Amino acid sequence: MAGRAAFDKIELHLVRVLHTVITERSVSRAALKLATTQPQVSAQLRRLRELVGDPLLVRSGTGMAPTAVALELLAPAEALLRHAEQLFGARTPALAFDPATTRLTFRIAASDYLDPLFLPELVARIKRDAPDARVEILPLSREFDYRHALAHGEIDLVIGNWLRPPGELHLGRLLADEVVCLVAADHPAATNPRGWTAERYLAAEHVAPTPLHAGTPGVIDEHLAAQGLARHVAVRSPHFGLVPLMVARSRLVLTTGRLFCSRYVGQFPVRIVRCPVAFPPLVYYQLWHDLSHASAAGRWLREQVRTLARELQAQGARAMP
Structure with missing residues (x-):
């Protein structure tokens, strides 16, 4: 790291360059955001690499990725810029955010359990208000460690449902949804709803999503286990959007949100029928790390998610008989 003499030569603009290069993951995009030239940013990046003793940004596939050291420096750099803003009473350009002009990439990890319209509508809204932004949607799967990804700045936001969300993350409740069963139109649960008892529900063949983590049962089975109950899961699928067609062509039962x-x-x-076993509502959240908590872009993104979730829930409530 830099000695005292080198430290005294570090100006606020260099911290701005560090923050922008890491968040944009591109020298050219950083230059655009800083309203300067690519050679100037490249020269400043070389200076930062010498001061820190780390490459900070390295090639990864077809793009660039921040090193572990760079990600560790991101939060202190953002805090320093924010404190400078408070100290001098002016908006620091590195933290300014204008959706109409931003070229940021929003990285969102999300399940497809909530609503098949949710992610398409979210992307449409982001692109409407932030036309030059990029959006990357990552699936929540058992192979993907979203907590690590949030803590290292690899993603901005996680959207999903948990009985007990991780305590170390910021949490925003989006909506609560009634748990129901989806069955084929000629399934006995649909043709003879009075005979659809808890015993027949548990004995039926069920289709369920692949759990997010190995060794964990999933929200529905976790709740059943807490009551000393178990169902017969005949099919597990990581592709939740394909499950309704599986249900339509079989005697499988899907238990999820209305x-x-x-x-x-x-x-x-297919038909929606009541679930004869009592379940609490499925509660969906958005989770984010302290790393992006104060970011203007992060706040804007979270507001888009929150507003959309409320609108979809209101539409669902109006559509209910």
Whole structure:
């Protein structure tokens, strides 16, 4: 790291360059955001590498990725710029955010359990208001460590449902959805709803999403286990959007939120029936790390998610009989 003499030569603009290069993951995009030239940013990046003793930004596939050291420096750099803003009473350009002109990449890890319209509508809204922004959607899967990714600045936001969300992350509740069953139109649960008992529900063949983590049962089975109950899961699939068609062509039972199921009634020969076992509502959250908590871009993104979730829930409530 830099000695005292080198430290005294570090100006605020160099911290701005460090913050912008790491968040943009591109020298050319950083130059655009800083309203300067690519050679100037490259020269400043070389100076930063000498001061820190780390490459900071390295090639990864077809793009660039920040090193572990760079990600460790991101939060202190953002804090320093924010403190400078408070100290001098002016908006620091590195932290300014204008959706209409931003070229940031928003990285969102999300499940597809909530509503098949949610992610398409979210992307449409982001692109409407931030036309030059890029959006990367990553699946929540058992191979993906979203907590590590959030802590290292690899993603900005996680959207999903948990019985007990991780305590170390910031949390925003989006909506609560009634748990129901989706079955084929000729399934006994649909043709004889009075005979659809808890015993028959547990004995039926069920289809369920692949758990997010190895060794964990998933939200529905976790709740059943807490009551000393277990169902027969005949099919597990990581592709939740394909499950309604599986249900339509079989005797499988899907247990999930009403909002998701309602999108497929009328599209496939399926019916929504009550769940004869009592479940608490499925609660969906957005999670983010302290790393991006104060970011203006992060706040804007979270507001888009929150507003959309409320609107979709209101639409679902109006559509209910």
